[in-house]
Each structure stands twice: as structure tokens, then as C-alpha cells.
Amino acid sequence: MTDLPALPLAYGVPVLRALMRSVPEDFQVDELPAFEASGEGEHLLLDIRKRGANTVAVARQLAQWAGVPQMGVSYAGQKDRHAVTTQRFSVHLPKRVAPDLALLESDEVHVLASTWHNRKLQRGALAGNRFRLVLREVRGERPAIDERLQAIAARGLPNWFGEQRFGRDGGNVPAALAMFAGRRVRKDQRSMFLSAARSALFNRVLAARVEQGNWDGALEGEVWMLDGSRSVFGPEPMSEALAERLARFDIHPSGPLWGAGELRATGAALELEQAALADEQALALRAGLEQAGLKQERRALRLRPALMQHAWLQDDMLELSFALPPGCYATAVLHELGEVSEAPHPQAT
Template identity: 40%
Template sequence: MIVTPDLPQETSAWRLDWPTSTGERVASATLKSTPDDFFVDEDLSLPDELATGGEHLCIRLQKKGDNTDYVARQLAALSGCRHFDVGFCGLKDRHAVTRQWFSVYRPGREDEDAAFLAQVAQSWPVMEHHRQPRKLRRGDHRGNFFELILRDVSGDADAVDRALTRLRDVGCPNYFGPQRFGHNGANLDRALTMDPSKLNRRGSRNPKKPGRGRATSGSGDSKNVLYFSAARSWLFNEVLGYRVKTGTWLETMDGEPGSGENQGIMVTGPLWGDGGTEAVSAQGELERALVAEYPGLAAVFSTTRMKPERRPLRMLPGALEWQWQGSDQLLLRFWLAPGQYATSLLSDVFDITDATRDAGQS
């Protein structure tokens, strides 16, 4: 029997902070004091057969102070193509130094590539380039390398080292970052009033990859897509937060999708869709009971025809290493899979102050 947890009803004061893996944060720190403190390098690693020529020119740029969509629009303007004809694997932070891949549709214009790249280089350093037969799409990359500097670290250094060692070996809850929900959860407020019928496509481009699907809109209403994704992500965080609080986030429950197929099944949570969740039995009952606490958000999915998907509950960073630079500054390096948030990883150990938000930057 599932006991519905004592969670708050829908409100404008959305929860945007969820339980940590150990129940506490051992230190506080400041992130993004300068853009150079947050470095991201996109790991594309395409198969060789996709980098041997084609109609799309792929460019790896380094940017600072510009968001991904702005760069994509500028590349389209420089190339004389539609904004839609520029592809990228994911959004990257504006307040950071990021190396990111873009694809630009330029059929039959190979002889003009050098001149075009020279134009691009006037705004952003071009790290490398190649041609390939298809456009880059969301989630095409293998992941992202991060090199971050935390400043004003306050806490016991030995406790921080122990917490980071546990983070390296065990991982942490795979929460969506609070930036997905807008300022004070504004995207969630808007999700409650959006027209879900405009999100009328079912399924995702690659349903075999958990958590990689995305809402798409036949009408091109990107704002509705944003609000839909925020609602879906917040419900996932609520389910994960409950599993963390009850100590079950690393354990397979009865009803986990795919649990009868192999012994190495991944522990996942729901990305809600038409029909709710793919989980059944005890896990399905739990997930439905948790989401039922938010009927307004649940109703967003009633007419979208979006297929339910799954996302891993655990985030395990690759090659995590750290180095103290004095008593209050810490350098961290690690790799994360697509769709995982560095801020969520850090927040499992540190009470993080984002310097760009405190400065009123967006």
C-alpha cells in the first residue's frame, strides 16, 4: 500500500531545492565569480563515417558572454541560411567559457567555407571544423567536460574531501537544475496556464536513450515547449527527492521498467507523458501517488500525446578530480553525460551561491 507523502500543494512558491544524497551540505562556495571560473568543453565524438563530408559544415567555437541561440542565429545570418538550418547538441551557459559544436547547412558551398570560417572567427575563435551529412541535433554529443573554480569556500577541508570522494565513487541524485524552472519557478506557473494541445507530437527521436527525449511542438511554439519541459522536469525532481529522502534512490523497485530483462538495469524515474509513467506495480503506484499531489501539472500531460520516458536517478561524474588552491578556493574537473547539470552535482556537497544571479544577470 502506498502512503501519499506529505508534500505541499501547487503554489507559486515552488520547491527548487531537493534533498542531498547524505542529508546535508558540508560547505558553502561561490560559483561563476567570473566567466573564466566555469569552463565547458562539449564532447562530440561522432562516428568517423559522419565526419567525412556532406552538406553540413560543423564548427567547434569558443564563446564567452553569448548564449547558444544567439550564436546560432548569428551563424545563420552570416551563412545566409534559415535559423532552423543551424544545429547544436545542447544549450550552454552564457556566463561561462564554452567550447561548443554547431552545424550550418551549406550544400554545394564547400569552396566558400574558408571565407565563411574567417568571418566567424572575427566573433568567436574557431577550434576545428569538418563537414558531415546531417544536422546536429539535441543530445548528439557524448557529454561535456567541466573545469570549474569555486571561490569563498567555507567549511572543513577534510569534510569536503570526504564528500567529494563519495561523489566520485557513488554519485549523487540526478536532479534537473533550478535554471530549468525560471526565476522562482516562473516557467512552472506558466505551465499551469499553457495550452497543452499545442504539444501534439508523441514520442521522441531516440526513445531508447532514457531522459534524452524532448517535447516538440508542431506549431513551433518554443515557449510552450519550455514550459512543458519545466513541468516534466519538476515532477521528476519531486519523485527523485522522495526516493532520496526515503533512501531508495539507488535501489531497483518492483515495477522498474526493464527490470525483468537483465540484471544490470538502471534505476530510473519518470519523465511524465500521456498515460503518466511506464513504471508498474509498486514503483508505478508510488510515482502516480506523488504526481497526483499536483493535479494542475499532471493535467498538462493529458492532451499532449507525449510518450512517457525515463531518466536515471543517479548522476555519476566521470574522472572527477579536485585540487585546493589555497584555503578557500577549489578547482574541480569532471565529465557529465548529456542532460546532467554541473550545478546539481555541486549542490550535493556545497551550498552554492551563483554570482551571476546575485548580480541580477540572466
């Protein structure tokens, strides 16, 4: 277990308690591709719907099917196992000869489409994800729940890194601290632990902004991030033009993704970031990330789900649908509603 702090709520008290993932169909995720396939080349792009299957396991299955090393299979991002998800994979087939696609079909895997492309699919090469979630055994006052969802759709919410980033029982952050102290880890673990360390520090800064009520507003010395981009600018004095851009979600306040170099924020924004990351654990995580060679970057503090809708399927069954940019978490939306727990389901054997 880890001592990661509990995340505050931007909208006040919880409005519901519910269960999610009672069945895989209750958590549906569709990857939104970032590009059109070229129709030529030696990389076979496969759009796959998977049910109750791990992304890495499917990639391993594709490598065996194609008779290629695992490094010959790529995907843009990992998707939940206990869910129904669609995502794109690429398989490197230099001779442009693909085995029978029917051999991939199972209760867990279905190939929706296949086409050729001239480049390997890169991690992060997606435009975002579309979600359809069903919450069951919902307890709470419907008017309050409706009002909270309407507020999130209009104002947005804090752009938390979700609990998935921190591993089972939040163990990735202690593992990162052990790695920074000298414990040897595999290359894939190293990347995962570095990401968890960075995410934990970002969430600390965002938590401080939520507690002060300025997670979606401007502080003196604010660094701004363009919506849908990693581009940042500032700090610069607040103006009517910036206020208008902030109001229409063209820009967002940002927080640090830690690494070597100076924090870009100044003034009150800098003071808050330094104060939020001044305890012993945060200092150890900062030092480890700097020694690992990561550089200072920024991430938007605010997230606005697109195409957000909700419907009551039954008195105690609520359906949510929305789309999120890459690197954003559906659990950030659920967090602002209240206590949404995983329904018990059989463990993998």
C-alpha cells in the first residue's frame, strides 16, 4: 500500500454511491484513431474489439498468429481488461502476407477491420477515447446527480491521473522510490515507475489547486496550455483576451510533469507548486526523476469531457457517455460523482 493522499472533490460533497464493471459491457471504450491508413506499406493495421482481454495479451496473441517477434506488434495505448474495448494494433509483415484473420476470432477477440500502412503504430497515436459506462446499484438523489453531471459538462473537472497509473494498491510510487534508492528493475517497470512518480507529483499540485478553488482559474504567474495540444505559453499578465480564451476552453492552467530544469511558473503559481512538493517523499520523487534524465514538462490542470450525456436506464442504473483526449481518465469523471466501486468479478486463472 502507498500513502498517496486522497484526492479532493472540486464540486463538494459526493452525490452518489454505485458499482461499475458488473459485466464487461458496462465499461465500453472506443479508441479514436489519429490518422487514416495509407493503404500501402508492410504494417498491417488491425482494428480489434476485445472483451475481458488484456491489451498486452492480445498483442502477444497477434505476434504468435503472425509468426513475428513481440516487438513487431504495436498499439497506441493500453485498454482496460474488464471491459469491451476497440483499439488499433499494427503488425509488421515485411512480405505483406497475412495469415487468415479468422484464426484470431474468439470470445475475447474480434477483428473489425484490417488495412495496410507504411509506418508502425506509435504509442500515443490516437485522437482520444470514447466511453460508455453503466453504473449499477446507484444510491443518491437523482436531482443532485443530474445537477452534478450538468455542471461537469459545462465547467469541466480536474484532470487527475487515474488510479490505474499507480498500480495495484498504489504500489508503483513506493516501487519508484525503491528504484531511485538503487533497486534494480526491468526496463518496462522502470518506465512505469517513472510515470507513476511524475503523476503523483502532478496530482499533489492539482489537489492544492482544487483545495484553493482555483483549478480552472488563473493565478499570478500562470503557465497556459493550449487545448488539445502540448504547447504552452506564459507566464503573462491576465487580460480580457486570456479570460475569454479560458472561458471557452481554448486554454487551460497547467501543472508540472517533473523533471530536470526550472519550473516555468512564477509568482503565486510557482509558490503553490513549490509548497505542494516540499515534503520528504515529494523531494525524493523529484530528485529521482531528475537523475533519471526527465525534463520539466506541463499538463493541463483542467479537463472538459466532450459529447457528455447521461440517461437513467432504471431507477438505480445510470448510463454515462463522453469522449476524452489522450492521457485522460474516465475515473476522473467518476471521482467527482462520489464513491464508484468495482463490482466483484472472478479473478483470472
